[in-house]
Amino acid sequence: MAVASRTRLRAILASWQRQPNIRAVIAIATASQKGGVGKTTLCINLAYSLARRGWTTLLVDTDPQGGVGLSLARSTRSKLGFYDFLSGERDLNKLVLPTRLPELQILPCGQYNACARRGWPVQEVPARLADLLRGAELRGVDCVLMDTAAGLNGMSESVVKACDYVILPQQAEPLAVRSVPHMLETLARFRAEGAGVKVAGILLTMVTMDSRISQKVVSELRAMLPADLMFDQNVPRLPSFLEASAMGVPVALLKKNPPPEAILFDQLAAELEQRAGLVLERESNQSYASLLD
Ligand SMILES: Nc1ncnc2c1ncn2[C@@H]1O[C@H](COP(=O)(O)OP(=O)(O)O)[C@@H](O)[C@H]1O
Ligand SMILES: [Mg+2]
Numbered sequence: 001m002a003v004a005s006r007t008r009l010r011a012i013l014a015s016w017q018r019q020p021n022i023r024a025v026i027a028i029a030t031a032s033q034k035g036g037v038g039k040t041t042l043c044i045n046l047a048y049s050l051a052r053r054g055w056t057t058l059l060v061d062t063d064p065q066g067g068v069g070l071s072l073a074r075s076t077r078s079k080l081g082f083y084d085f086l087s088g089e090r091d092l093n094k095l096v097l098p099t100r101l102p103e104l105q106i107l108p109c110g111q112y113n114a115c116a117r118r119g120w121p122v123q124e125v126p127a128r129l130a131d132l133l134r135g136a137e138l139r140g141v142d143c144v145l146m147d148t149a150a151g152l153n154g155m156s157e158s159v160v161k162a163c164d165y166v167i168l169p170q171q172a173e174p175l176a177v178r179s180v181p182h183m184l185e186t187l188a189r190f191r192a193e194g195a196g197v198k199v200a201g202i203l204l205t206m207v208t209m210d211s212r213i214s215q216k217v218v219s220e221l222r223a224m225l226p227a228d229l230m231f232d233q234n235v236p237r238l239p240s241f242l243e244a245s246a247m248g249v250p251v252a253l254l255k256k257n258p259p260p261e262a263i264l265f266d267q268l269a270a271e272l273e274q275r276a277g278l279v280l281e282r283e284s285n286q287s288y289a290s291l292l293d
Contacts, residue, residue, distance in 0.1 A: 024137055024142075025133055025136050025137040025141050025142060025143065025144055026142065026143050026144070026164050026165070026276055026277075026278060027133050027143075027144045027146065027162065027163040027164050027165070028143065028144070028145050028146065028163055028164065028165045028166070028167060028200060028272070028276065029145075029146040029148055029156075029159050029160045029162075029163040029165070029166045029167070029197070030042055030043055030145070030146070030147055030148060030166070030167045030168075030169060031148050031152055031156055031159075031160050031166050031167075031168060032150060032168060032169055032170065032183075033150065033151060033152060033179055033182070033183055034150055034171070034179075035149075035150035036150075036171075037150075037169045037170065037171040037205055037206070038169050038171070038205035038206060038235060038241075039067075039147055039148065039150075039169050040063070040067035040068055040071060040147050041071075041205075041235075041241055041245065042167070042169050042203065042205070042235070043059055043068060043145055043146075043147040044059070044068060044071055044072065044250050045250045045251055045252070045262070045265040046145060046167075046265050046268055046269060046272070047059040047104060047145045048101070048104060048250040048252055048253075048265070049252070049265040049266045049268065049269040050103075050143055050145070050269050050272075051101050051103035051104035052101070052103070052252075052266070053266070053269055053270075053273075054103065055103060055142040055143045055278065056103045056105075056140055056141050056142045056143070057103060057104050057105070057141070057142065057143045057144075057145060058096065058105045058106070058107060058136050058139075058141045058143070058144045058145070059104070059105070059106045059107070059145050059147070060082055060106075060107040060132070060144060060145065060146045060147065061081065061082060061106075061107065061108050061109040061147050062082050062109065062146055062147060062148050062149070062155055062156070062159050063109060063147055063148060063149040064083070064109060064112040064113075064116075064149060064155075065109075065149065066108060066109040066112070067147065068106065068108065068109070068147050069081075069106075069108040069109060071245045071248060072106070072248050072249075073248055076097070076106075076108040079095075079097065079108050079110065080094065080095050080108075080110045080111060081095055081107050081108035081109050081110025081111075082095075082107050082108070082109050082110050082132075083109060083110040083111060083112045083115040083116070083120075084110040084111055084115060085107070085110070085128065085132055086115065086120045086125065086128050087115040087118055087119070087120040088120075090131070090135075092107070092132075092135045092136070092139060093139075095107055095110070096139070105139075105141070125155070125158045126158060126161070126162060129158060129159065129162035130162060132144075133162065142278070143278065144163075146159050146163060148160065152183065152186045152187075152190075157190070160187075160190065160195070160197055161190050161193075161195035161197060162195075163197050164196065164197065164198065164276070165197065165198055165199070165200035165275070165276050166187065166197050166198075166199055166200060167200045167201060167203055167231075167272075168180075168183060168199060168201070168202045168203065169202075169203045169205045169235075170202050170203065170204055170205065170221070171204075171205055171206045172204045172205065172206055172207040172208070172214045172217045172218050172221075172234070173206075173213075173214070173217060174213065174217055176204075176217055176221060177217060177220050177221060177224065180202060180221065180224075180225065184199070187199060199229060200272060200275045200276055201228075201229060201230055201231040201271070201272075201275060202221070202225065202229055202230050202231070203230075203231045203233070203234075203235065203268070204217075204218055204221065204230070204231075204234040204235065205234070205235040205237075206235065206236075206237040207234045207235065207236050207237060208236070208237045209236060214237075218234065231268060231271050232267075232271060233264050233267045233268045233271060235261075235264065236261065238261050240254060240259055240261055241261070250262070250265075251265075252265070
């Protein structure tokens with residue numbers, strides 16, 4: 001990859017120094033230009049890992065197709081959710097679904113078509129997204145993870161702009177080498193337009209272990225991009241993800257003993273904690289629990 005583009009990317013990154021968060025809740029969006037790169041899969045599995053690691057996590061589905069809900073339980077189709085909040089239902093208690101894990105809550109996409117028919121004031125979307133994050137904070141949420149529809153425009157653009165961080169899942173295919181700089185330039189434009197969103201990292205997904213092309217894309221992207229822009233962890237292409245989605249569970253719940261691909265989301269959550277500066281309060285004055293008394 002041309003040195004010029006590496007220099008350009010470094011310049012973009014240099015302008016993205018960390019700014020202090022004004023909210024206690026940290027909002028993280030996932031976004032990609034293309035569909036089918038594994039955003040929804042990432043959101044479900046990462047939200048589960050974050051919750052297991054002690055973060056009260058609200059997973060919000062902003063994709064009108066409702067992938068989060070469909071992957072977990074078809075019954076969420078009939079529930080109110082994100083779009084109902086945007087079009088006037090302000091009580092999050094009526095919209096947020098609890099899960100078996102006390103730290104994990106879900107705001108499904110809701111009745112997009114009904115809401116779209118009634119319409120919502122587009123110019124008020126940023127203020128309503130800010131209200132949503134404040135509402136989450138009042139509920140004691142530490143981390144809001146927002147799944148988006150493909151593309152960095154429309155509602156997805158507003159959602160990314162409202163967040164503190166964005167994770168960019170990128171399928172390990174040759175097109176990625178060309179599309180990543182384009183995506184970073186779009187995010188640089190968002191920042192120029194006043195958004196504070198920072199890149200938490202680019203995450204390589206659907207990495208095919210036995211494909212030379214897929215492996216070449218991984219090494220080209222890692223050579224091209226500054227190391228701190230990429231998650232160390234890749235997500236391999238594995239049938240268990242399809243299976244988990246068919247069964248409506250995070251991969252960690254597919255078997256009694258979670259398979260290695262479940263643990264990789266714990267690793268990813270740990271990386272995210274460092275990148276987004278998530279520190280559990282109890283850690284600041286932690287005393288170590290001895291294994292033996
Ligand atoms: N790492 C993976 N390996 C195999 N299949 C995957 C993987 N990640 C996602 N999938 C499958 O690919 C499809 C698209 O994934 P999804 O997460 O819905 O993408 P997006 O939200 O970006 O459109 C789904 O059927 C999902 O189960
Ligand atoms: Mg999706």
